[in-house]
Amino acid sequence: MSRPTxxxxxxxxxxxxxxxxxxxxxxxxxxxxxxxxxxxxxxLGYVPDARARSLKVGxxxxxTLAVADVGxxxxxxxxxxxxxxxxxAGYRLVVTTTGPDVVDEVALVRGMARGYADGLxxxxxxxxxxxxxxxxxxxxxxxxxGNVPAKAGVDTVRANSPKGxxxxxxxxxxxxxxxxxxxxxxADTVPGAAxxxxxxxxxxxxxxxxxxxxxxxxxxxxxxxxxxxALLNSLTSEEVRVRVATSSDVRGRPDAVIAANDxxxxxxxxxLAAAGLEVPADVAVVGMxxxxxxxQSFPPLxxxxxxxxERGRRAAExxxxxxxxxxxxPRRIVVQPSLSIRRSTP
Amino acid sequence: MSRPTxxxxxxxxxxxxxxxxxxxxxxxxxxxxxxxxxxxxxxLGYVPDARARSLKVGxxxxxTLAVADVGxxxxxxxxxxxxxxxxxAGYRLVVTTTGPDVVDEVALVRGMARGYADGLxxxxxxxxxxxxxxxxxxxxxxxxxGNVPAKAGVDTVRANSPKGxxxxxxxxxxxxxxxxxxxxxxADTVPGAAxxxxxxxxxxxxxxxxxxxxxxxxxxxxxxxxxxxALLNSLTSEEVRVRVATSSDVRGRPDAVIAANDxxxxxxxxxLAAAGLEVPADVAVVGMxxxxxxxQSFPPLxxxxxxxxERGRRAAExxxxxxxxxxxxPRRIVVQPSLSIRRSTP
DNA sequence: TTGTAAGCGTTATCAT
DNA sequence: ATGATAACGCTTACAA
Numbered sequence: 001m002s003r004p005t006x007x008x009x010x011x012x013x014x015x016x017x018x019x020x021x022x023x024x025x026x027x028x029x030x031x032x033x034x035x036x037x038x039x040x041x042x043x044l045g046y047v048p049d050a051r052a053r054s055l056k057v058g059x060x061x062x063x064t065l066a067v068a069d070v071g072x073x074x075x076x077x078x079x080x081x082x083x084x085x086x087x088x089a090g091y092r093l094v095v096t097t098t099g100p101d102v103v104d105e106v107a108l109v110r111g112m113a114r115g116y117a118d119g120l121x122x123x124x125x126x127x128x129x130x131x132x133x134x135x136x137x138x139x140x141x142x143x144x145x146g147n148v149p150a151k152a153g154v155d156t157v158r159a160n161s162p163k164g165x166x167x168x169x170x171x172x173x174x175x176x177x178x179x180x181x182x183x184x185x186x187a188d189t190v191p192g193a194a195x196x197x198x199x200x201x202x203x204x205x206x207x208x209x210x211x212x213x214x215x216x217x218x219x220x221x222x223x224x225x226x227x228x229x230a231l232l233n234s235l236t237s238e239e240v241r242v243r244v245a246t247s248s249d250v251r252g253r254p255d256a257v258i259a260a261n262d263x264x265x266x267x268x269x270x271x272l273a274a275a276g277l278e279v280p281a282d283v284a285v286v287g288m289x290x291x292x293x294x295x296q297s298f299p300p301l302x303x304x305x306x307x308x309x310e311r312g313r314r315a316a317e318x319x320x321x322x323x324x325x326x327x328x329x330p331r332r333i334v335v336q337p338s339l340s341i342r343r344s345t346p
Numbered sequence: 347m348s349r350p351t352x353x354x355x356x357x358x359x360x361x362x363x364x365x366x367x368x369x370x371x372x373x374x375x376x377x378x379x380x381x382x383x384x385x386x387x388x389x390l391g392y393v394p395d396a397r398a399r400s401l402k403v404g405x406x407x408x409x410t411l412a413v414a415d416v417g418x419x420x421x422x423x424x425x426x427x428x429x430x431x432x433x434x435a436g437y438r439l440v441v442t443t444t445g446p447d448v449v450d451e452v453a454l455v456r457g458m459a460r461g462y463a464d465g466l467x468x469x470x471x472x473x474x475x476x477x478x479x480x481x482x483x484x485x486x487x488x489x490x491x492g493n494v495p496a497k498a499g500v501d502t503v504r505a506n507s508p509k510g511x512x513x514x515x516x517x518x519x520x521x522x523x524x525x526x527x528x529x530x531x532x533a534d535t536v537p538g539a540a541x542x543x544x545x546x547x548x549x550x551x552x553x554x555x556x557x558x559x560x561x562x563x564x565x566x567x568x569x570x571x572x573x574x575x576a577l578l579n580s581l582t583s584e585e586v587r588v589r590v591a592t593s594s595d596v597r598g599r600p601d602a603v604i605a606a607n608d609x610x611x612x613x614x615x616x617x618l619a620a621a622g623l624e625v626p627a628d629v630a631v632v633g634m635x636x637x638x639x640x641x642q643s644f645p646p647l648x649x650x651x652x653x654x655x656e657r658g659r660r661a662a663e664x665x666x667x668x669x670x671x672x673x674x675x676p677r678r679i680v681v682q683p684s685l686s687i688r689r690s691t692p
Numbered sequence: 693t694t695g696t697a698a699g700c701g702t703t704a705t706c707a708t
Numbered sequence: 709a710t711g712a713t714a715a716c717g718c719t720t721a722c723a724a
Contacts, residue, residue: 015710016711016712018712018713019710033709056715
C-alpha cells in the first residue's frame with residue numbers, strides 16, 4: 001500500500017496527470033472533469049507531495065523562525081506576532097531552536113540555504129563576521145530581529161535598549177531610588193552589550209553611579225539566581241535590620257535592581273526573598289522584555305517593553321516584502337520601548 | 347546570479363554530476379576528484395537543494411513537533427527532551443503550533459501527510475474521530491503524546507494523571523488539609539477530562555468531598571485568574587479575618603487548591619494574593635506539569651510532575667522506531683508521575 | 693573509479 | 709478544455 005501519486009489518481013480517474021494537477025490547483029476545467037478527479041482523490045486519499053511541488057514551483061510556503069532558547073518567554077511573544085503576520089499571508093511558520101552559539105546560527109543559515117523554507121527569521125544572541133557572511137550568501141531571504149552592522153546590508157528590526165534603560169532608570173529615580181544595580185546577561189552577546197552600554201548612559205544622565213553590576217552566564221532564570229548574590233553581596237536580612245535601625249541611606253547598598261531580561265529579574269527576586277528582603281519596599285526590581293512572565297511573576301514585574309511583539313510583526317513584514325522583491329533596499333527598523341509598571345517597583 | 351546546482355558544480359569542476367554527488371556524500375573517489383569537486387563547491391558557494399534530495403531519497407531528516415500553545419511552559423520541557431533524542435539520531439526538529447481546536451490539528455496532520463517531515467509528534471488537547479482517522483491515514487508516522495483510544499492503534503505516550511492527582515491529595519491530606527478545591531481547564535479536553543476524573547477518585551480514596559470545583563476556559567494564566575474567584579468565592583480577606591477570629595475550621599472554605607496545570611495554579615496564587623490570603627498558610631496550592639514556571643513562581647510551586655520530559659523522550663523514541671519499521675505493533679506507554687514539593691504547600 | 697541516464701512527484705508548456 | 713512531455717535538482721543503478 002504505497003502512497004498514491006498524481007499518476008495514480010490520473011489512472012484511477014481515467015484522465016491525464018496534467019488534468020489532475022489543474023483541477024487540484026483550481027484551473028479551468030469542465031464540471032465533469034472536476035467531478036471525476038475529485039472522486040479519485042477522495043477514494044485514494046491522495047495528498048500532493050509538498051517537496052515535489054515546491055521543487056517545481058520554487059516555493060515552499062513555509063517560513064522558519066529560529067530562536068536561541070525556547071524557554072525564554074520573550075520568544076513566545078515574538079512568535080505569536082510573527083505567526084499572525086505570516087499565516088495571514090498564506091505561509092506556515094515553523095520554529096527551530098539554535099543554541100546560544102554563533103556557530104549553530106551559522107550552520108542553520110547555511111543549511112537553510114536550500115532548505116524547506118522560503119525565508120528565515122533569526123534573532124541571534126551573538127553576531128560575527130561569519131554569520132553576516134552566511135546571511136548575505138544565503139539563498140533565501142533572511143531578516144534579523146536584533147542588531148547587525150549597517151554595512152552588512154541586511155534587513156533588521158531592533159529594539160532601542162538604551163532608551164528602554166533610560167525609561168527604567170527615570171522611573172526608579174522618580175520613585176526615589178538612587179542606588180541602582182544592574183544584572184546583565186553575557187556581555188559578549190548583542191543584547192548584553194547594548195544593555196550594558198544603555199545602563200551606563202542612563203545612570204550618567206542622572207548623575208548617578210552604578211551601585212553594583214554583575215553578569216550572569218546566560219539569559220536564564222538559573223543564571224540569574226546564581227549571579228544575584230554577587231550583586232546583592234552583603235545585603236542580608238541581618239544587615240537590613242541594622243540599616244532600618246540606623247539610617248535609611250546607607251551608602252553602597254542597592255535599593256533597586258535592573259535586570260537585562262525578565263528571567264534574570266525573576267531570578268533576582270527569588271534571591272531577594274531568600275535573603276529576607278522585600279520587593280519593592282527594600283529593593284525595587286525591573287526586568288526587560290515585558291514578557292508573559294512579567295505579569296505571571298509575583299509580585300508582578302515592572303518591565304521595559306522592548307516591543308517584542310512589534311519587532312516580530314515588523315520583521316515578518318520585512319521578510320514577506322523581501323520574498324516578494326529581493327532587490328529592494330535593505331531596511332533597518334528600530335522600535336521604541338515603553339515601560340510597563342507593575343508592583344515590583346514602588 | 348542564480349543559485350548554483352549540482353550541474354553547475356560539475357561543469358565548473360569538469361566532472362560529471364554523479365561524481366559531484368558521490369564526493370558530497372562521502373562515497374569512494376580519488377584524491378584528485380575530491381579535491382576538484384571541493385574547490386568548485388567552495389567557489390560557487392554551492393549548497394544542495396534539500397527538497398530535490400529528499401524527493402529522491404524519500405527522507406527529509408526533519409521531524410515536526412506540534413504543540414497547542416507555545417506559551418505553555420510544559421511544552422518547553424517536552425521540546426527540550428524531544429530535541430535531544432531526535433538530534434542525536436541525526437534529525438532536525440521543527441516546532442509548529444496548532445490552536446486549541448481539533449480542526450487545526452486535523453488540518454496539520456492531513457497537510458503534513460506529504461510534507462517536509464519524516465514524522466510527526468503531536469500532543470492534542472482534543473481528540474475526535476476525525477483526528478484519529480487522519481492519523482491513521484497519514485503518510486508519515488505519527489505518535490501522540492497524550493491519550494487516544496487503544497483501538498485507534500497508534501503509538502502513544504501518556505501521563506497518569508489520576509495517579510498524579512492522588513499524589514497531590516495524599517500530600518495535602520498529610521499536611522492536614524481537608525477542604526481541597528480543584529481548578530480544572532476545559533473539561534472537554536483530554537487532559538481536562540482525565541484530571542477531573544482523577545481528582546474525584548483521589549478525594550474519594552480519602553473519603554473527602556471536593557471543597558469546590560471550577561473550570562477555566564483555557565489552560566492559561568489569564569483563564570486561571572478569571573476562574574479563580576468562582577473557586578474561592580466568599581474567601582475574601584474580610585472573611586478570613588472573621589474566620590481567624592472565630593474558628594480555624596469553618597466548613598466549606600478551601601484550604602488547598604489543586605490546579606490542572608502550572609499556569610492555572612499561578613493564576614490562582616495571584617488571585618489569592620489579591621484577596622489577601624497567604625500561600626501556603628491560608629491556602630496551599632499545587633500545580634501540575636512541574637514546568638519551569640513552577641520553580642520560577644513565587645512562592646515556588648509544589649507541582650505534580652507528569653513526566654513531560656520523559657514523555658517527550660519516549661515519544662521521540664517511538665517515532666524514530668516507527669520510521670525505522672512501520673510494521674511494528676503500536677505501543678502505548680504510560681509514564682508514572684511524581685510530586686515536586688516546593689513552598690506553596692506546607 | 694567515473695560517467696550516462698533513469699527516475700522521484702510535481703507543474704507548465706506546448707500541441708491537439 | 710485536455711493530453712503528452714519537458715523540466716525542477718538530486719541520487720543511484722548500470723555501463724564503461
